[in-house]
Amino acid sequence: MNEALTVRKTGQKTAISSTVNGGVPRSAYIHIPFCRRRCYYCDFPISVLGNKTDINTSAMIKNYVEVLCQEICATPALGQPLETVFFGGGTPSLLPVPYLKQILTVLSQHFGITSEAEISLEIDPGTFTEDQLQGYLQAGVNRVSLGVQSFDDRLLQICGRFHTQKDIFTAVDVIRRLEVPNFSLDLISGLPHQTLEQWQYSLTQAIIIAPNHLSCYDLVLEPVTAFGKFYQPGEKPLPSDEMTAKMYRTAQQFLTQAGFNHYEVSNYGQPGYQCRHNRVYWENRAYYGFGMGAASYVNLQRFTRPKTRREYYTWVEQLIDSQGKIDCSPTPSGDQLLETLMLGLRLAEGVDLSVLTQQYGEAILNAICQSLSPYSRQGWIEGIDQQGKKLDFKDINDFYRLKRIRLTDPDGFLFSNTILSTLFKNLSELECLEV
Incomplete structure (x- = not known):
């Protein structure tokens, strides 16, 4: 692969x-x-x-x-x-x-x-x-x-x-x-x-x-x-x-x-x-999507429109009849966390750990640290402390000192599939992420 x-x-x-x-x-x-x-x-x-x-x-x-x-x-x-x-x-x-x-x-x-x-x-x-x-x-x-x-x-x-x-x-x-x-x-x-x-x-x-x-x-x-x-x-x-x-x-x-x-x-x-x-x-800010196959994310709800013109036209007729109501479900909180990490780590600045703590609690940091610390030792991911300095982390005590985590360029970006697969596996097994 x-x-x-x-x-x-x-x-x-x-x-x-x-x-x-x-x-x-x-x-x-x-x-x-x-x-x-x-x-x-x-x-x-x-x-x-x-x-x-x-x-x-x-x-x-x-x-x-x-x-x-x-x-x-x-x-x-x-x-x-x-x-x-x-x-x-x-x-x-x-x-x-x-x-x-x-x-x-x-x-x-x-x-x-x-x-x-x-x-x-x-x-x-x-x-x-x-x-x-x-x-x-x-x-x-x-x-x-x-x-x-x-x-x-x-x-x-x-x-x-x-x-x-x-x-x-x-x-x-x-x-x-x-x-x-x-x-x-x-x-x-x-x-x-x-x-x-x-x-x-x-x-x-x-x-x-x-x-x-x-x-x-x-x-x-x-x-x-x-x-x-x-x-x-x-x-x-x-x-x-x-x-x-x-x-x-x-x-x-x-x-x-x-x-x-x-x-x-x-x-x-x-x-x-x-x-x-x-x-x-x-950054997962809300957005509208319009047109055949377009996706939207509004009010914590995701929806993808039909992918053929005929089905899309029929769907728009039904949308008008229903006065703009779309039948979709909120994104589960566990999925939100995984997506936060997946896409936040795509950016050079990485993910703000204080935001994760505010939304999901400190317990989640330990699981993230355990998943990512081996890749910190390999030089694929690095931490940034409160003063903006790079910091390799080996355990949760080091992790608590961090403000952000980010993938290194280019190796961290290049091997991000491996990093994210480990992260997803470990976090998906946590009871706190069950829906």
């Missing part, structure tokens, strides 16, 4: 404290499901349009946006304006500008959007024009995330991507000419047939482009995807576990030396350019 923590772009949430969990959502995720084709590694809920735009395609998009806006309007507004909005997919850059503007208008009218809100849009090379991107910016988008994945044409073809390296540079030129205020770029390592040299080349090209933010994901083999059916983890033509670990360390070395802060296991930002919306997930 690959020890490098595999990362999904969406769908992972956690809990930090009762105050945070019970807070009013100030973020919204909007799922735009349309794609030209399905990439061979993708298992997200999408609708494939093909290469042409015709009357039927236009009607499909129009209908989806109308239903999406109906869902937004049927969702109770809890009193706080949105501070982040994220359009994910799918390929949101296939959405005509008037429809994106319509969605933002409905969000603003129903929930409110602050003047300083981060409004992000995922875009793919070869799917938008300069006029189109200008329209997105005028509608309110102030952050774009370009789905590059690789700068190697052969690897792009192997992945089933729609674009080429030439399309990437064309897209970057448009982004630069329009002076997009916040620009992120995505790359994937561990691809079939990918070499270390190809990975280094992609990293080098990304550094030359100099976006404000970079996400470097390790390939995830989901069973329902083409890659999941074609390949087995650790077997050729996939890179070996040792090679994917080397790719991870190479990214960390290249990007931190280029001035990027490694603030999350797979994310790097120039100073001041961490993704505000994704931090909502990692």
Whole structure:
């Protein structure tokens, strides 16, 4: 098994404290499901349009946006304006500008959007024009995330991507000419047939482009995807576990030396350019989710919408009939603790132990200490005391002196699956976490 923590772009949430969990959502995720084709590694809920735009395609998009806006309007507004909005997919850059503007208008009218809100849009090379991107910016988008994945044409073809390296540079030129205020770029390592040299080349090209933010994901083999059916983890033509670990360390070395802060296991930002919306997930603050397959976390309740358009449309009709009531269950407190640790440890600053103590009591610290102290001795996790100094911990007496715990970079991040598996096993066995 690959020890490098595999990362999904969406769908992972956690809990930090009762105050945070019970807070009013100030973020919204909007799922735009349309794609030209399905990439061979993708298992997200999408609708494939093909290469042409015709009357039927236009009607499909129009209908989806109308239903999406109906869902937004049927969702109770809890009193706080949105501070982040994220359009994910799918390929949101296939959405005509008037429809994106319509969605933002409905969000603003129903929930409110602050003047300083981060409004992000995922875009793919070869799917938008300069006029189109200008329209997105005028509608309110102030952050774009370009789905590059690789700068190697052969690897792009192997992945089933729609674009080429030439399309990437064309897209970057448009982004630069329009002076997009916040620009992120995505790359994937561990691809079939990918070499270390190809990975280094992609990293080098990304550094030359100099976006404000970079996400470097390790390939995830989901069973329902083409890659999941074609390949087995650790077997050729996939890179070996040792090679994917080397790719991870190479990214960390290249990007931190280029001035990027490694603030999350797979994310790097120039100073001041961490993704505000994704931090909502990692810190488990409440958020709305809208659209086919989107997840939400409101009032300690999690809910994922149906993953096909037909089922989603039926569900929205039922939502309207039920006056905005969603049938879902609160997250058990034990699950909240495990999620707090899982996602909090993804961040470079780690987890605040005083928050855990306040929410779950001091007894839980002993179990956490017993689970993590072996990895402290291995140099994979470290403590931070009240004065901000690093402290290795061997027993509960050392642990009580800590304010925070965090994974080391890069080894702690790289072996986080092993660390978290031990932590989950030990904490799940505690009676205090039984529901």
